[in-house]
Amino acid sequence: MYLTAEKKKEIFEKYGKNNTDTGSPESQIALFSYRISHLTEHLKSNHKDHTTARSLKIMVGKRRRLLDYLEKIDIMRYRAIVQQLGLRR
Numbered sequence: 001m002y003l004t005a006e007k008k009k010e011i012f013e014k015y016g017k018n019n020t021d022t023g024s025p026e027s028q029i030a031l032f033s034y035r036i037s038h039l040t041e042h043l044k045s046n047h048k049d050h051t052t053a054r055s056l057k058i059m060v061g062k063r064r065r066l067l068d069y070l071e072k073i074d075i076m077r078y079r080a081i082v083q084q085l086g087l088r089r
Contacts, residue, residue, distance in 0.1 A: 002038050015084065025070045026081045032063040033085050 011034060013019040016027035039056045043049060067087075071078040082088050 003035065007034075015081065025066050026077065029063055029066050029070070029081055030085060032059055032066070033087070035059060036063065 008031065009019045011030050012021055012027045015030035016022070016024050021027055036056065036059050039052055039059070043052060043056065046052070067078065067082070070081065
């Protein structure tokens with residue numbers, strides 16, 4: 001499987017407060033970004049996989065809502081996570 005428990009801990013440790021911080025918007029956004037990049041690579045070679053395409057769209061929407069929430073409550077945290085993940089150009 002592409003997303004192991006160790007990989008999740010690594011993501012939460014890097015973007016959250018610690019490796020058990022699974023609820024902060026930053027850690028959730030980072031996890032969604034990792035999953036989105038994996039599904040995007042999958043769809044490049046399996047373009048007829050409509051179920052995965054639908055899941056990808058749902059995930060992008062969830063990440064967008066989390067980013068909007070974070071921007072509304074704390075603009076500095078929003079800018080930091082966007083810069084770390086390289087979401088905006």
